[in-house]
Amino acid sequence: MATQTGIIIEAANQPHKVVDNIPRPSPEGRQVLVRCLAVGLNPMYDHHTGMMVNEWPAILGSDGAGVVVELGPDVNRLKLGDYVYSCAPVGQNKFTPFQDAYLAQEDLLFKRGNNISLEDSCTIGACLLTSSICLLTGAGLELPEDGNRAQEKDEWIVVLGGTGNVGQFAIQLGKACGYKVLASCSPSKESIAVRNGASATFDSRETIDAQVAEIKKITDGNFGKMMDASTYGYKVMVKALETASNAKEKYLTSVDSWSPFSTPSSINEHRADLGHLCRPDERDGAQVTSNIGTWIPLLEKHIAAGNLKPLEYHVVDGVGWEQVIQGIRDMEGGKVGKKIVVRTQEE
Known part of the structure; x- marks a missing residue:
């Protein structure tokens, strides 16, 4: 051989x-x-x-x-x-x-x-696909099939950890799907979130209560989907969705696939784990692999159009x-x- x-x-x-x-x-x-x-x-x-x-x-x-x-x-x-x-x-x-x-x-x-x-x-690859699992599977976002950005909705999506590698693609995906994106980050990195398409940002170093108050202030409660790309934002997501969101359907999705969560039944929870790719005998393995095969031609169009950078x-x-x-x-x-x-x- x-x-x-x-x-x-x-x-x-x-x-x-x-x-x-x-x-x-x-x-x-x-x-x-x-x-x-x-x-x-x-x-x-x-x-x-x-x-x-x-x-x-x-x-x-x-x-x-x-x-x-x-x-x-x-x-x-x-x-x-x-x-x-x-x-x-x-x-x-x-x-x-x-x-x-x-x-x-x-x-x-x-x-x-x-x-x-x-x-x-x-x-x-890894960062875009992880954010896709979170948002397309976990939060139910729909990516336009023609490669054009969706018409902007009067609705926010909140991305925690918006300047990390996965978070940057999450912002871009949210915008491509037509949402206004609110991203958490440190103030020194705000320009990264804005460059990727965030409509507004808030300070990820503040207390949970302060972050939730800022989310409420910026969105006026007009959000129901949150993604944590940092693995540190679970408590912020739960409190924001429970106390600051006006949405009937609420979605919490995270790249943290290992910590114990106790998400209220009123919130749809999804954990993204790209490690299931090509592992059909594992939990979610066949579905993750099938979804990615379906998404790639769509993602290619949005990359070619410059919507995903x-x-x-x-x-x-x-x-x-x-x-x-x-x-x-x-x-x-x-x-x-x-x-x-x-x-x-x-x-």
Whole structure:
């Protein structure tokens, strides 16, 4: 079997290591083989515990971008030479991008259009899809199928943590679906929320009561959907929906999929967990995977139209797998305040 280069970890709490003996997979069915040209780094590589890892040694990675170099026999959407990007199903070695070439289901890949660069595309997958699970599934937002923004509604949606990577896409999605978006953030980052489309902001560092009062003041109670992209906003959401919302139907959705919640029965609750992608035997796995396959063509249209824009990012100097390890160190050390992107191979 042909082999290739990539990054492995041999067991929980072990370091990343570059090796050259990774088996090179071959596509089956509707799979394609993608030559990895760049990756975006996310704070989800929990090699300290082995969470989400299916096999050891493990090949990690989530956001990857590259070019299609081999097709499975049933592929009908993509062709050789297509530039693509995606969020990989973490923990499944053949499908993760920290290697020269990786497999992907064709319906779970975005085609890269001319209006975004290779590096741009590495900032989109995981964060946009997580916000989509929250808002399209959890809060019932409807994304126009033609790629145009929906006509603005006289209704607000509230996004907590609006300047984080997931929160920025949540603001953009909310606006594309026609809502006025109120975002929480620190005052020093207000411009980020506004740049992404927020109509107003409030201070996420204030007390729960102060935040709820500000939500009520800005929206006049005309909201019923809230999303927490920060994992710290559950109590704010519950209190705001219970005491400040005039809506008959109320929705609470969060990227926190692990903490114990005790949401009142009057509020619809949904937790987003992209880790269920391509895990059909797990809770919500088949539905999450099916939904993402349905959304991607719609999201592509909104990206092409400029309604959904890439995040700002920092590119690590150099090209290669050692640079990816350096990027992970920089991310874990908090040295960079933006999404980190690394080129892995020359085109």
